Amino acid sequence: MSRLPQLVPISIADLEHNAHTTLAINALDYYRSGANDMQTLKDNQDAYSRLRLRPRILRDVSKVDTTTTLLGHKVSSPICIAPTAMQRLANDAGEKATARAAAKAKKCMILSSWSTTSAEDTIEAGREVPWDQSASGALPLFWFQLYVYKDRVVTEQLIRRVEKAGYKALVITVDTPFLGRRLADVRNVFKLPGHMSMANFEHKDSKESSLAAYVVSQIDPTLNWSDIAWVRSITKLPVVVKGVLTAEDAKLAADTGVEAILVSNHGGRQLDGVLATIDALPEVLEAVKGRGVEVYIDGGVRKGTDVLKALALGAKAVFLGRPILWGLAHDGEEGVSLALNLIQQEFELAMALAGCCKIEDINRDHVQHGTTARSKL
Numbered sequence: 001m002s003r004l005p006q007l008v009p010i011s012i013a014d015l016e017h018n019a020h021t022t023l024a025i026n027a028l029d030y031y032r033s034g035a036n037d038m039q040t041l042k043d044n045q046d047a048y049s050r051l052r053l054r055p056r057i058l059r060d061v062s063k064v065d066t067t068t069t070l071l072g073h074k075v076s077s078p079i080c081i082a083p084t085a086m087q088r089l090a091n092d093a094g095e096k097a098t099a100r101a102a103a104k105a106k107k108c109m110i111l112s113s114w115s116t117t118s119a120e121d122t123i124e125a126g127r128e129v130p131w132d133q134s135a136s137g138a139l140p141l142f143w144f145q146l147y148v149y150k151d152r153v154v155t156e157q158l159i160r161r162v163e164k165a166g167y168k169a170l171v172i173t174v175d176t177p178f179l180g181r182r183l184a185d186v187r188n189v190f191k192l193p194g195h196m197s198m199a200n201f202e203h204k205d206s207k208e209s210s211l212a213a214y215v216v217s218q219i220d221p222t223l224n225w226s227d228i229a230w231v232r233s234i235t236k237l238p239v240v241v242k243g244v245l246t247a248e249d250a251k252l253a254a255d256t257g258v259e260a261i262l263v264s265n266h267g268g269r270q271l272d273g274v275l276a277t278i279d280a281l282p283e284v285l286e287a288v289k290g291r292g293v294e295v296y297i298d299g300g301v302r303k304g305t306d307v308l309k310a311l312a313l314g315a316k317a318v319f320l321g322r323p324i325l326w327g328l329a330h331d332g333e334e335g336v337s338l339a340l341n342l343i344q345q346e347f348e349l350a351m352a353l354a355g356c357c358k359i360e361d362i363n364r365d366h367v368q369h370g371t372t373a374r375s376k377l
């Protein structure tokens, strides 16, 4: 039974609207929820609305080039795909569909540890995409999101598998020693449907217990900086720490030698009441200035102007979580391509209207906090 009429989607908001009409309530609640009062979930988007752009004019913006590099790899755009668990809840093709859309767009995708398609099958799907020899030199890029498991043998085996499969970085999520309390999931006793599996593992209990209980049984809450150093010591892959929100932790991450930081509050799903990521970004950037650490951001990015604001404040890239799930729910691979293309086109237009032809043209003067003109400050 359809709950609301479908829209012909021309924005991420339209894709979200449509997902609300098509997804089963358990999956929809799991995807859309934030923790507790969902204050941070709301603030992630609201904080972008509190920023104002400062465009430059008369700069010949007839050609806009969004190519950039991430840890030395050239990609078509700083718009990337965040890791989200259990994508087959949105569409049966799940992670394979996302990988194909990412590969087609030559964008970076982070695969979740808790994917419903294995790391090997996902990257293989991306490789099957017809080869487009564009002059830009950009290529698809696949990174793997790692939770550190209580069982370090399982953790190490997973690292070996993803190295072999061709993933180019490990993104260690550090804000989930326990799963945040998402009230709708508690009420729904949310768990993975019986016909799906956490495809990177052979755990049987994932289908019997609630997700929160499963996480407690697997993820190591003793995780600390020495474990990040341990991961670095056993792999040559660069390490990205996902879930940093403060200058203090950004400094520790740089001291530990990580290659990059992803400023994230897990889409408002973990500790409710933390800062919106776009508001936390400046202190993180300031803390690691000159230390050679790339800084990315996720949370609440829904429009091309959000991407422009994040880059103007100093982020090297932005990652999309829920928008990809809404695209998947809309139309599988085509839907993810649509989500990526919509925001990519919005970003290119925003760049042109702000007087930017390439990523390096975007700078701190293109954005300000609040609505008061500089002359009145």
Ligand SMILES: Cc1cc2nc3c(=O)[nH]c(=O)nc-3n(C[C@H](O)[C@H](O)[C@H](O)COP(=O)(O)O)c2cc1C
Binding pocket: 030, 031, 032, 044, 082, 083, 084, 085, 112, 113, 114, 145, 173, 242, 264, 265, 266, 267, 268, 269, 298, 299, 300, 301, 319, 320, 321, 322, 323
């Ligand atoms: C349904 C869902 C599942 C997620 N699963 C994971 C995960 O497995 N690992 C992880 O590091 N982050 C996970 N995240 C967090 C995202 O990587 C990302 O930080 C967040 O979704 C960004 O916010 P946005 O959804 O507002 O774009 C998940 C987020 C959602 C919405």
Ligand SMILES: O=C(O)C(=O)c1ccccc1
Binding pocket: 085, 114, 176, 179, 211, 215, 266, 269
């Ligand atoms: O739901 C999530 O946000 C998430 O990150 C997660 C963590 C562990 C298992 C599955 C999903």
